[in-house]
Amino acid sequence: MFVALAAAAALASTAYAQSLNLSSSCQSTLGSIATGPDGTCLNAAGLVTFATVNSNSSLITPLNSWLTGMCSQSQCSNQTLANIVSNITSGCSSDLSSLGFSSSSTSTVVSDVQQFYPTVREIVCLKNTTSNNLCATDLLTDVQNSVGTLSQNNLQQIVVSIIGGSQTLESVLNSASCSDCFKAAYNVINTNFPSLMTSAERSNFTSTCGANFTNGQNPSTVSQTAAGLSSANGSTSGALAAFPVTSLALALSALASAFAFFA
Ligand SMILES: *[C@@H]1O[C@H](CO)[C@@H](O)[C@H](O)[C@H]1NC(C)=O
Ligand SMILES: *[C@@H]1O[C@H](CO)[C@@H](O)[C@H](O)[C@H]1NC(C)=O
Ligand SMILES: *[C@@H]1O[C@H](CO)[C@@H](O)[C@H](O)[C@H]1NC(C)=O
Ligand SMILES: *[C@@H]1O[C@H](CO)[C@@H](O)[C@H](O)[C@H]1NC(C)=O
Ligand SMILES: *[C@@H]1O[C@H](CO)[C@@H](O)[C@H](O)[C@H]1NC(C)=O
Ligand SMILES: *[C@@H]1O[C@H](CO)[C@@H](O)[C@H](O)[C@H]1NC(C)=O
Ligand SMILES: *[C@@H]1O[C@H](CO)[C@@H](O)[C@H](O)[C@H]1NC(C)=O
DSSP, X not given: OHHHHHHXXXXXXXXHHHGGGOOHHHHHHHHHHHHSGGGGXXXXXXXXXXXXXXXXXXXXXXXXXHHHHXXXXXXXXXXXXXXXXXXXXXXXXXXXXXXXXXXXXXXXHHHHHHHHHHHHHHHHTEEETTXXXXXXXXHHHHHHHHHOOOBHHHHHHHHHHHHTTOHHHHHHHHHHTTSHHHHHHHHHHHHHOTTTSOHHHHHHHHHHHOGGGGSOOOOTTEEEOOTTGGGGSSOOOOOOSSOXXXXXXXXXXXXXXXXXXXX
């Protein structure tokens, strides 16, 4: 799970670096999504705040305002997600092909995004009611305090050192991994994808974080801020063979490209 996320983050940051040089058709595609109705549920227009950030300044504040705005929007419909993904994969095809993406994968990416987006949205919209910040923002702030400013100019270098096995980062993540925020995220994943985690992984969490971590109760110190959340819950059936790293990475890459476009 964490390995999959790390791999996705690595790919996304590579895309981020490359995307400082987006093709013009990709730029206009992203621009029309940001200004069009399909972008509203992702608060795509909020990505414009990234334009005001100096390349040496932290990206956490604009990221936090973008996420906060996104959480207050209703959930994207499957149709909207399909429009966004297919617009990006066609408008940005030359940019994405340099990441190994072929447009024949579009329908797979669409259905993976449709399947995982509600869960990702629920997780990034979790809020620490003590600090009154999004859990993601608090976590990134802790990461930044240990590895240095998460700025556009530093990002790639930081990711490279993370892939090389940064011990400072590992200790931040280890100390965060049994927190109430992670417990709430763990509950979201287990509720939406009951078969994603193996029983060995579950008992690993129990032995690392204590029996309360896996008791399924939502911690009172964490609240859900995603608008209209009830519709996102429940509807889960399938056994997932594997977490779709490629699709997640492409989704993150597209997002990262959008950041860079507006930066
Ligand atoms: C930017 O993209 C163009 C066309 O794809 C390419 O020729 C050029 O080398 C790229 N520049 C950089 C700095 O990557
Ligand atoms: C970012 O920092 C570098 C090194 O300190 C400096 O050379 C550069 O001018 C700064 N860029 C901006 C946009 O402030
Ligand atoms: C882009 O999305 C719009 C809906 O917003 C849709 O009508 C159009 O067909 C899409 N374009 C492509 C190339 O997928
Ligand atoms: C959206 O699509 C996914 C897979 O493509 C499906 O599992 C899910 O049930 C759909 N959601 C709705 C609300 O139709
Ligand atoms: C929530 O915020 C408080 C106050 O800043 C902090 O002490 C606590 O560690 C945070 N909890 C999580 C799960 O991050
Ligand atoms: C359990 O955790 C340890 C380290 O914390 C890890 O090396 C091991 O692979 C994990 N086992 C499973 C089944 O996830
Ligand atoms: C586990 O949860 C119970 C009730 O929810 C609580 O009384 C107990 O103190 C918790 N144990 C730990 C180690 O947090």
